[in-house]
Amino acid sequence: MFIKDILSISPQDTYNNHNYWYNVKTYIGNKLSCIEPSYDGIIKPSQLRRMGKALRMGIGCGLPLLDKHGKVDGIIIGTSEGGLEDCIKFLNQIVDYDEGTLTPTNFMQSTPNALSGHLALITGNTNYNITHVNKGLSFENALIDAQMLLQDGSANVLLVGSVEEISDYNYNIEQSANQYKKVECRSNELIHSNTEGTVCGEGAVMFVLSSQPENGSICIKDVDAITFPEESELLDLCKNMLRRNGIVTNDIDGVIVGLNGDIRTDHWYTNFISSLFSDQTIYTYKNLVGEYPTSASFAVKLAHDILKNNMICPEIIFKNSNRAQKNILIYNHFKGVQHSLILISDINSSNESL
């Protein structure tokens, strides 16, 4: 499947500035919050007033794409938690008012499928509509879903995306579970911080994916995932994926890894690289957007920007090589439990048709 268009809101200035990499923003501390645009002219005030951050970021990215590309054959969202802030607001009301009369808005907006539903509702789209919520594999399942629909001919163009928000709810819970750093860390030093814990990020990325290539189209060739693997099972997953796409490890030019500065789980990445990809350019991205369950969507955007827009950005280089970039593999895991691989190619630099 081919990437026709992308719009994203992230802790970097990705929404308004298409060359955001010339001005990478550095964060101090454990929260990398999104640079949100003004939603004037994108979302009606009567709708915006009820939307939590996840919902408005998702709509803010999805709606302009739907306006621009016309009716899509389906809307597929991956989000681990959806509108968490609304969730905790409703939860707090239940306890604080002892199950008294409660307001329904927070309840309605907290359901993870609110985003796909609102996008359908606002654009009057009655086609395929679904929300995948398997934590660190939510976005990957959205891609697999899309790939099946595009391959079996039941769709030609789809809106596929992800959203996650930082809320007190997940931040407090994850902090109690020692997910985040106890010592202050600057985001530009995150990858080499050499301490326990990572930093919390958030973001929305929406893609228009098509079964047909266009000029300069970037292709998402394959997606796979595994839960609670042994290291050897992960390497097998990777080799199998390359094999079924008719390539070998040496055909991969760059690997985007999810290094997040947590010494307890970063060995997955370093072992993966040293086992299979010692000559490739290695990129990181969580120093730009932080850790969150659907962060792989940002890595896909990054791969697209590297391949299509010749993005040159020293901040994302973990290890350089002189290889021209045409095949990029993304390897990410969430908490060392859910692992995923996404293979992305620039079809203009090879003569294959995919």
Add this chain to the structure above:
Amino acid sequence: MNKEILKQELKAHLVSYLNILEYKPEEIADDMPLFGTGLELDSIDSLELIVMLEREYGLKITNPADGRKILVNIESMADFIIANKK
């Protein structure tokens, strides 16, 4: 209870409970319709306003049909509060 002060207070609650973005409290007229035209609120908003009346004024509306008569505009809400508040 001073009705004018009550109406100012109601407008502030309305804006805050419903997170109204287009109007400041002082821009809402006493006779501006809440539903249909005017503020163009919907059925979910009416449930929110019923919660507001209970939390802020201790008044319960149990019958939705009563709600439609009370939640017409700021004036009608103020009348309801004055008539029922002990």
Add this chain to the structure above:
Amino acid sequence: MEVFITGMGCVTPIGNNKHENLTSLTESKSGLKKPAIFQSKYASDFIFGEVDMDNTALLSLVDINGLTGLTRTDLLALMAFDEAINDAGLSREEVSSNKTAFISASTVGGMCLTNQLYDDSNLKSNTTEFLESYSGSAHAQQICKKYRIKGLVNVINTACSSSANAIAYGTRLIKAGRATRAVVGGVDSLSKYTVNGFNSLQILSNDKCTPFDENRKGLNLGEAAGYLVLEAANVVAKKNCYAKVAGYGNSNDAFHPSSMSDHAKGITIAINKALEAANISSADIDYINAHGTGTQNNDLIELTGFKTIFETIPPFSSTKSYIGHTLGAAGAVEAIYSVFSLIEGDFYPNLNFNTPIGDLNVLPITEVVHKKNVRYVMSNSYGFSGNCTSLIFEKA
């Protein structure tokens, strides 16, 4: 590639396993009542569908194998999952093969621990046991851990149609060759979160729900877990197959976050897509296990959809009159009940029905209907945010 159902497991308010559920349906025995275990201010105000075992009883039945942080949602899921894979005769190796997918669904997840979650999220807790337990996907991770599942894993949340979409997604993974087997289904347990949420929308009934009745007062929330084992035709061999997944259709009503459009747009599109995928006409449907929640809006619009699609509406009923609305589990449990109808040739009556709605003059079945050679059964699931899904099961 045809996809067969070879195993089923469920725990619901009318039975702790598949067999007990079938018996209760056959005897028209409802599980709706005032709850004995669920704690909430509203426990005495409304009627619920509660699984008849407290967490201690569930723990004694489930081999937890070292798992920690288990919630009621997790325990219900573990029980039904175990029954399904045993029913299909899957070996542990087959369950953990990388060609076996696991597709689950939940809307409440670990939020059944409402007060613990309040404490944890507001930094007021003195325990760390449940920090990983709250997500809608937490139960799936517990199952992955216990059964060493290495194939594709997913969890779907399209509100009350979640597990119907899990069944469709698992079927598609097999058809696309990404899996040869898939365990599919969903789970939800009673929680203050949903009770207060549905109550804030004023759609809970203080009597047993009366789907499709003129005087219906709303829905009863229920809890359940249901899983089905799907296998590709080429690995089924000589196994006993209950049914085939013949078709599935997904649409969004694109009308309102919590109510359905007057013309039943999403409902009719989903049904038509499912018919098309099964390559049959509406006249081929022998019975419909309807969504039928018992709310004013749903039942009227669902019948409007039936009138649009079917020249003669086939026998239909809502089995929510037995177990209530089990949200993320509803699609899976009702799929199992639909398969019962296929195998047994019995259509289970809609309980508590008295008066048809307005001038629609459309009546659900109120007695057990027995039919020979039942071939196609349809199951409908509709959720908040406009999500509509219809599934069609075919006699194997």
